[in-house]
Amino acid sequence: MRFDEAYSGKVFIASRPDWEDAEAILYGMPMDWTVSYRPGSRFGPARIREVSIGLEEYSPYLDRELEDVRFFDAGDIPLPFGNPQRSLDMIEEFVDSILEKGKFPLGMGGEHLVSWPVIKAMYKKYPDLAIIHMDAHTDLRVDYEGEPLSHSTPIRKAAELIGPENVFSFGIRSGMKEEFEWAKENGMHISKFEVLEPLRQILPKLARRPVYVTIDIDVLDPAHAPGTGTVDAGGITSKELLASIHEIARSDVKVAGADLVEVAPVYDHSEQTANTASKLIREMLLGWVK
Numbered sequence: 001m002r003f004d005e006a007y008s009g010k011v012f013i014a015s016r017p018d019w020e021d022a023e024a025i026l027y028g029m030p031m032d033w034t035v036s037y038r039p040g041s042r043f044g045p046a047r048i049r050e051v052s053i054g055l056e057e058y059s060p061y062l063d064r065e066l067e068d069v070r071f072f073d074a075g076d077i078p079l080p081f082g083n084p085q086r087s088l089d090m091i092e093e094f095v096d097s098i099l100e101k102g103k104f105p106l107g108m109g110g111e112h113l114v115s116w117p118v119i120k121a122m123y124k125k126y127p128d129l130a131i132i133h134m135d136a137h138t139d140l141r142v143d144y145e146g147e148p149l150s151h152s153t154p155i156r157k158a159a160e161l162i163g164p165e166n167v168f169s170f171g172i173r174s175g176m177k178e179e180f181e182w183a184k185e186n187g188m189h190i191s192k193f194e195v196l197e198p199l200r201q202i203l204p205k206l207a208r209r210p211v212y213v214t215i216d217i218d219v220l221d222p223a224h225a226p227g228t229g230t231v232d233a234g235g236i237t238s239k240e241l242l243a244s245i246h247e248i249a250r251s252d253v254k255v256a257g258a259d260l261v262e263v264a265p266v267y268d269h270s271e272q273t274a275n276t277a278s279k280l281i282r283e284m285l286l287g288w289v290k
């Protein structure tokens with residue numbers, strides 16, 4: 001299926017009515033079939049759109065309005081329940097169709113495994129791709145209880161595809177000892193616990209390179225984002241995450257695509273996670289789509 005054929009119900013605030021003249025395509029990947037702990041992220045994209053109505057369209061951080069970015073919300077990809085492989089294939093084909101038209105893909109998850117087919121599509125177009133990954137978890141497992149298609153494996157798959165030296169993880173505070181060792185032995189960068197300061201040091205090294213940025217909402221402390229499947233104490237504040245998005249926006253890296261994953265509304269009783277996510281999406285659009 002192509003991005004311009006997707007069902008479109010409620011859309012993100014200020015989405016353009018047509019995709020043709022859009023620079024960026026926003027889309028949902030409502031999949032949570034492989035999570036090991038609490039499911040529910042399949043409902044994330046829809047809720048992020050719904051609460052976006054409460055956002056201002058102007059960003060005082062970036063002095064830019066959503067009106068200045070031409071983006072089209074293509075809705076959710078109609079992924080088949082319980083079929084991870086076919087879902088991943090559909091996501092890859094969908095993103096291929098966005099890249100074919102020269103547009104910027106901005107995805108909303110869904111569990112983190114959805115980033116894997118997106119990265120595959122990005123790498124076909126950008127052979128010198130680098131990845132910036134913000135997350136509580138390493139996501140570097142080979143498999144989970146024998147299952148390689150798991151939400152704990154996407155960064156390992158991505159690192160093996162594009163080369164571990166091209167993957168930069170930030171905010172990591174959870175994972176198996178073997179995962180950290182694998183990263184170290186293979187030259188993959190992991191910044192434990194912090195995001196903004198280490199990011200400032202890495203960004204100049206990525207200048208002018210195409211970069212895919214994948215943000216797992218659980219990089220935030222559970223106090224800032226309780227509405228996610230696998231919460232992990234000791235995370236960063238939403239202020240630091242916003243500052244990190246802005247730091248990337250002001251750097252010389254060429255963000256070529258991005259996603260925000262793992263928002264699970266069922267655990268989000270105050271709706272602060274969905275509201276935070278929709279503000280993050282606004283800042284990603286305003287900062288990274290140029």
Ligand SMILES: [Mn+2]
Nearest residue numbers: 112135139216
């Ligand atoms: Mn993750």
